[in-house]
Amino acid sequence: MEHQTNITLPKGSIEKTTTTLNIGPTHPATHGVFQNIMEVDGERVVSTEQTVGYIHRAFEKLAERRPLYQITPITDRLNYCSSPINNMGWHITCERFLKLDLPKRVDYLRVIIMELARISDHLICNSIVGVDTGAYTGFLYVMQYRELIYEIYEEVCGSRLTTNIGRIGGFERNFTNTAFTKLEKFLDEYPKVLKEFENLFARNRIFMERTKGTGGISAERALNYGFTGPNLRAAGVDYDVRVQQPYSSYQDFDFKVPVGTTGDNYDRFLVRNAEMYESISIIKQAYQKIQEFKGTDAEVYHADVPEYYLPKKEDVYTKMEALIWHFKIIMGEIDLPKGQIYSAVEGGNGELGFYLVSDGGRTPFRLHFRRPCFIYYQAFEELIKGGMLSDAVVTLSSLNLIAGELDA
Amino acid sequence: MALSNEIIQNNLIEKFGDQVLNFSTASGILSFESSKEINLKILQYLYEEPSLGFTFLTDLCGVNYPDNIGAELVVVYHLHNFSENIRLRYSVSTSIDETAVFTASKLFESANWMERETYDFFGVNFIGHPNLKRILNVDEMDYFPLRKEYPLEDQTRIDKDDEMFGRG
Numbered sequence: 001m002e003h004q005t006n007i008t009l010p011k012g013s014i015e016k017t018t019t020t021l022n023i024g025p026t027h028p029a030t031h032g033v034f035q036n037i038m039e040v041d042g043e044r045v046v047s048t049e050q051t052v053g054y055i056h057r058a059f060e061k062l063a064e065r066r067p068l069y070q071i072t073p074i075t076d077r078l079n080y081c082s083s084p085i086n087n088m089g090w091h092i093t094c095e096r097f098l099k100l101d102l103p104k105r106v107d108y109l110r111v112i113i114m115e116l117a118r119i120s121d122h123l124i125c126n127s128i129v130g131v132d133t134g135a136y137t138g139f140l141y142v143m144q145y146r147e148l149i150y151e152i153y154e155e156v157c158g159s160r161l162t163t164n165i166g167r168i169g170g171f172e173r174n175f176t177n178t179a180f181t182k183l184e185k186f187l188d189e190y191p192k193v194l195k196e197f198e199n200l201f202a203r204n205r206i207f208m209e210r211t212k213g214t215g216g217i218s219a220e221r222a223l224n225y226g227f228t229g230p231n232l233r234a235a236g237v238d239y240d241v242r243v244q245q246p247y248s249s250y251q252d253f254d255f256k257v258p259v260g261t262t263g264d265n266y267d268r269f270l271v272r273n274a275e276m277y278e279s280i281s282i283i284k285q286a287y288q289k290i291q292e293f294k295g296t297d298a299e300v301y302h303a304d305v306p307e308y309y310l311p312k313k314e315d316v317y318t319k320m321e322a323l324i325w326h327f328k329i330i331m332g333e334i335d336l337p338k339g340q341i342y343s344a345v346e347g348g349n350g351e352l353g354f355y356l357v358s359d360g361g362r363t364p365f366r367l368h369f370r371r372p373c374f375i376y377y378q379a380f381e382e383l384i385k386g387g388m389l390s391d392a393v394v395t396l397s398s399l400n401l402i403a404g405e406l407d408a
Numbered sequence: 409m410a411l412s413n414e415i416i417q418n419n420l421i422e423k424f425g426d427q428v429l430n431f432s433t434a435s436g437i438l439s440f441e442s443s444k445e446i447n448l449k450i451l452q453y454l455y456e457e458p459s460l461g462f463t464f465l466t467d468l469c470g471v472n473y474p475d476n477i478g479a480e481l482v483v484v485y486h487l488h489n490f491s492e493n494i495r496l497r498y499s500v501s502t503s504i505d506e507t508a509v510f511t512a513s514k515l516f517e518s519a520n521w522m523e524r525e526t527y528d529f530f531g532v533n534f535i536g537h538p539n540l541k542r543i544l545n546v547d548e549m550d551y552f553p554l555r556k557e558y559p560l561e562d563q564t565r566i567d568k569d570d571e572m573f574g575r576g
Binding site: 053056239351378379 | 434435439463467469471484490495497517518522529542543544545546553
């Protein structure tokens with residue numbers, strides 16, 4: 001055989017001692033559309049470059065052409081594991097901007113929905129961490145309780161995933177008895193299931209060895225990277241928007257803010273689990289407070305703000321006032337005041353902020369979403385550098401990255 | 409003594425004199441502006457001055473005001489002091505023809521992607537940024553879509569006949 005001498009290899013390919021590995025954009029281990037171009041040395045991660053934007057839908061641009069109530073469906077599609085929090089966060093931003101006061105009962109109903117959403121969000125995240133460490137059972141087991149939460153949403157607003165729940169000023173209808181029955185069922189059954197779920201993982205040798213000491217970050221670095229939510233609390237900073245800047249009457253509730261110490265995958269798991277218990281306790285308190293309303297107070301489900309609250313459809317057909325307001329709202333005859341506001345809520349994975357700039361028109365002049373996971377995903381390289389490739393996968397899921405929110 | 413908007417304002421005026429301007433308070437958040445040349449000085453002062461301690465960058469984004477000639481683009485920083493639980497809004501403006509603004513990514517790691525996002529959508533050129541390239545849009549894009557000069561519907565499309573949609 002003739003000896004070949006004219007093979008040209010790419011420059012640097014002979015000296016190269018690491019392998020380039022492309023994970024994603026779609027890969028069973030990424031749980032969403034994430035691409036990572038990793039340099040690996042054997043199974044050790046040397047460096048990684050995250051590529052984001054695969055499902056960018058230009059929400060901020062869209063919002064500039066929509067009146068406030070039409071922006072709610074956009075917020076559904078940010079963190080779609082806990083859409084109701086996004087919806088409420090947006091309503092609360094509008095209400096703060098328009099200086100509307102809400103009845104306590106509406107606040108408490110919102111708290112119930114938001115905490116259910118937080119539970120469903122943490123539930124998915126923690127059980128996916130389980131799946132990535134090889135324990136599928138927990139994931140399948142808790143899924144039926146996410147289903148129950150979704151059924152409660154369905155009773156309240158008619159949809160399940162992209163909820164578009166509530167309106168500016170309150171809810172579109174009062175909670176039905178079925179909704180409360182399902183809520184009672186949830187409160188009755190879920191704590192035991194959660195305990196069982198926790199028992200599956202928290203002291204499980206395999207799980208602990210896979211998650212302890214991997215993907216850790218110090219509190220200082222976490223703050224510098226803009227971490228918020230459970231990821232920041234796992235690193236030991238007790239920052240929670242619900243406590244620091246209460247919205248929707250969170251100051252009326254008694255709950256703890258669980259914190260971790262090392263900020264690793266295990267601490268993140270424990271913090272989320274502990275938060276679910278706190279959420280259950282908040283829901284119980286809110287439900288109790290709701291039952292204390294008597295007479296007409298017990299029927300209140302929205303504030304009396306006809307300029308912004310879309311009236312009931314039956315009323316539009318039968319009542320003059322409602323027809324007028326419906327027309328005014330839909331035809332956009334109600335201008336927003338001039339000004340700007342930054343308002344934040346504690347989302348499933350961190351501080352979800354809305355920066356609204358209005359020039360006095362019908363639609364926002366500019367709306368910016370502060371998406372928590374967009375900001376903390378930057379730290380991914382630092383979290384996994386020098387670790388095993390399989391730990392990087394667990395870290396990716398334990399950060400609770402939601403592609404819809406990341407890419408807005 | 410608890411930190412208040414007034415104390416912050418006085419402290420900044422004492423330090424920077426008339427270089428910091430347009431103080432206002434909306435929804436409880438103090439906001440102010442300065443020229444873009446001193447944005448790093450101000451951010452660093454807010455970060456390092458123990459009595460202020462704005463060590464957390466909550467949000468960084470751009471806004472386009474096409475009617476403000478010479479100051480069309482604004483970069484807005486939302487800062488947070490966790491221990492005093494107080495927020496602050498700081499903004500610098502820049503002309504749309506000369507969009508250079510110093511990067512805050514040396515001070516805050518979190519600014520890295522947020523500045524890339526602002527570059528991606530508004531074309532703000534962050535001087536000193538380690539990796540200033542598009543983040544959410546495709547690399548081939550040759551315009552900055554959140555600027556007001558680009559209406560929501562893509563005007564460059566030729567594959568769509570508007571007459572078919574009743575908009576001739």
